[in-house]
Amino acid sequence: MLRSGGRKLLKRLDLRESWVIFFVLGNVMLNFPFLKIFNQPTTLFGFPIMYLYFTIGWAISIGVIYLFASSSEPEAPDQQTDEEESL
């Protein structure tokens, strides 16, 4: 139930554009001045905040790619590519 709801949500996000948005978002988050927020020697539970930011952010981004890539797989929009013979 929850799964299919998530799937629907992913579909509504219009997959093709989402990739661009994520790419741009990732670029922003990995550059100054955004990085400046975490660029301080404080620690959280003993872990440096910057280290946590990178590690957790990275894991989340992989999760996001996984979700979107697997939800787009069944009806990948451009799979009609084995047409070369007709050329």
Added chain:
Amino acid sequence: MTLNIFHVALIAIGYTLLLFLVAWYARRRFEQGRSLVNNPLVYSLSIAVYCTTWTFYGSVGKAATSGIDFLMIYLGPSLVAFSWFYILRRIIRISKENNVSSIADLISLRYGNSQLLGSLVTLIAVLGIMPYIALQIKAVVTSFAIVSGVSDHAIKLGAPESSITLPTGFALALILSIFGVIFGARRRPTTERHEGLIAAVAFESVVKLFSLLVVGIFVTWYLFDGFGDILNRFQSQYPQLFERLFTLKAVQGNEAIRSGALCVQEFCLLVNHSNPVLQNDVIPSSTMLLMSMGAILLLPRQFHVMVVENADLNHVSKAMWLFPLYMFLINLFIMPIALAGILQTGSTTGADYFVLSIPLRAGNESIALLAFLGGLSAAAGMVMVESVAISTMLLNNMFMPILVKFIPKQWFPLVLINLKRIAIFLVVFLGYFYYRAVGDSFMLVNMGLISFLASMQFLPAMLGGLYWPRGNKSGAIIGMALGFIIWCYTLLLPSFYGTTTNHHIIEHGLFGISLLKPTALFGLTGMDMWSHSMFWSMLFNIGAYIACSLLIKQGEMEKEQVRRFIGKYETERSQLKSTAKRLSKPVTIPQFIALMGKFIGPDEARRSMSVYLKGRKLDEENMVPEFELPAMKRYVERTLAGSVGAAAAGAIMDSYLSDMGSRMESVYDIFSTVRASLDQSREALYVRLKASEIINRTLNLQTIMDELLQLLLKEFRLDSALIQISLNSDAKLAVQSYQGSDRRPITPEHWYQESDPYIRMALADQRTHFVNDISNIQEVVAMPKTSAEGFVSFAHIPIFREGEKSLGVLSVYSKSIRGLFTEEFVNLLTSLTGQLAQAARLVEEMQAKEQERKEKEKAQFDNAMVKRDMEIAEQIQLSLLPATPPVLSGVELAGRCYPATYVGGDYYDLFKQDDHTIDLLIADVSGHSVGAALIMAEVRTLLRAHAGRTISPSSILATLNSQLYEDLTRAELFITMFYARYSSATGRLSYANAGHNMPLLYRIGAERCTRLDAEGLILGIKPSVIFEERSINLQQGDTLFLYTDGITEAANHEGELLGIEKVCRHLFLNGTLSVDDIAESFHELVKEYMQSSTPQDDISMVVMKIVA
């Protein structure tokens, strides 16, 4: 502590054997058709060749010295994975379509198969990768030294006092080269996919991940008490360093490690130098991020595993998260290991090899060995793939352009494979020499970044090529060349700084101009070497690319490639017609096979061609249809491209064609303007429109044909056009319309007669037969007269309607244009002949209808004529009957005749012989045709001749029979007749009967009427007949009734005949009436009985009443 050198060597050799086993097994599975490599997991693991010793050793070093920014090298590719869905998939699709074998191939292909560009990309790749391979060699050599304790970077062979030493680096380079050859250039395949190599690389990726994880776990949980423990201890021991390592210093990099306490090898070297400009600042994270983002796709080996070795496009979507996951895992323990290393050793010296040195310090041999194997895996995988990828580029883009100048020979495949092997050695040893030159003065990561920046030079041309239609060859070449030169000057050159003695250029700039200082070009200071070089090289690269692309026009070849690469990629591609070019001289299939055979071997060539032909329902024996040729040529070129690269394949094909005396030439563009619709140009539509106008305007086929031909001559540059049609199915073809030049009388000597074989073929197979260049015609169908007239191309198009026989042929000839008949033009002509056939059929149908109408009219007219004639005949026939009965005393007479049609065969007559004697007769000629009427007239004439002669009725009948016999036989008719003679003087009636209905006699007082019977045969049966003659005496009041069978055989609706009984009865009832009334009453009787006023048969009767 160290391990035994032979122990280490043995394990390394065992591991190598395992690798070969993996590769061999993958190859076997592939040959069995159950590919091991064809799955997304292996694909992702092969992409992980990105993680080299740089990751395995260097990352720890980087993490220990400059801190967390080492992650940028992995975050960049992870981020780029988001864009794979677009960029990588598109690149793979294009590459697969064109059999692209390297990044140089792809870039040169996009910019019109430019060999120069291909060579430039190769040059950059070869030089750019040098530091990267050096990095691997350095890492392995150093790690080997650490593990085995062998110093001096050389292994002494034999006895300790022996002078023969083998430098480890050299040995390693040699081994790695051999690896490359075995995995990547064992034999020459047609495509650049290497199942064994990929399997080995994927296996190595597993090994390096596994060993790094094991080392990480060992360090974190065995030596320390978890990551938290390491962090706590580190923070308390080195609070300053802790702060520095876990923050980025991109903005204020200058305040970096000035203290010198933690200075690592090369930092010290540069910092200690008197020239402050050479201060090596920390590389900003953004520079590393950007470089790694470019590197993941642009490094030749990454391109090779991701694009060239990709087995299935759908693997990309899985690799998009699997590969980042791999990098995430492999980096998980980098930081703990780095911190633990500093904690254990107390400095960052040798931080690059903490992975190895920590287990060794802890005395754990097996983990140290595992780490060594992981590092070896990382190095070997990278060098193998890199050398294979670059050797392919070298072969295709450097060697091939020279090789194709020679005429291909049978031994070519052998030369090619050996050249490729040599190239692999070249690539690895270039790295080795670089390592020898600068190896010790740089950290691993910083060496790798030099290579990253070199590969970044491909970025503008690559992205522009994929997404910017105007990006052109000159822009790509100039931009890339400028970027490369700046890279060499500002990064490669200074990298030798520590190793050369001539520091003049580096310290004072070229020619002593300080503005040209390599590390502070144009006075730009305050940046690290890498960022500085990236800024300038990318500025010039992108700037020149954009400027030249805007200023300089694209070539023809380029434009075509742009359409393939960009544009509405998905929709437009399938509609790209292959007819834009044609071969001026056709090439046969065996010739193509022979050409391919020289590069990929004859067997492979034949197999490859048969695959192509199978998909196209063509036969090796047959001539290739002309429209097929360009497509086939492209296929051959593509197959060659898989082996020698796109640019070289193009060059090979060109030189081959020119040797043949053939070439690709532009098709004469008959439809020059913009296409109005997808498949029809505006001209074609216009001509179609005009043609249907002509056809609909008139029904005169001649006019239609003439005007149609004139239209063709006017619109297209044709010189003669003629139509031959056989108008009815059996007739021979005849020229029905002839337009254009040279209108001489059409004789058997006319030049067009030479085309007869083509015309007959077109008629028979209902396909267009055309010759685009008359000089290519084989001897079989020589056309001397036609070519003497100056015609160069012609076509014969059958005129037929779908599913019907051909009506004829349209022939068009051109004197000026070879290659006039493109697929599009032929289609247009075919559709015109289709319309013409339709029109011809229509005209034919109209003519048939007209004919039918005329015939009908004539028939009606004839009918009217006949009717009039018949009316006349009727009048005449009626006039032949007695107008009024003769008058004889004591006798009343009445005669009636009602013919069923205009004329009939019934006849009665009354002759008065003398004042007392009267002859009466009634006859019926069989049928009621005109023939019967004529015979009746003849009978009358003959009888009239007898009138006045006193021969008996029987004799009259006998005479009549003999006179009429022949005529009747000839006309197949016969006559029944009753002949009687009454003498009022005697009251006697003598009579004879020739088969006629027996007359009835009514006598007053008699109970019924009497039939007058006499023997006698029908007239016309026998030549001579004797008739019985009888006689009877009549009394006053007797009524004699002579009739024909029209009365007795009148039928009512039920088909019942009136019958003799009813006639008798009627006479009995009406016998007392006057003769005329009796006759009328019988007529009424018949009409009533039949309930119709038109009789079925002629009705005739004679009534005679004795009154005195």
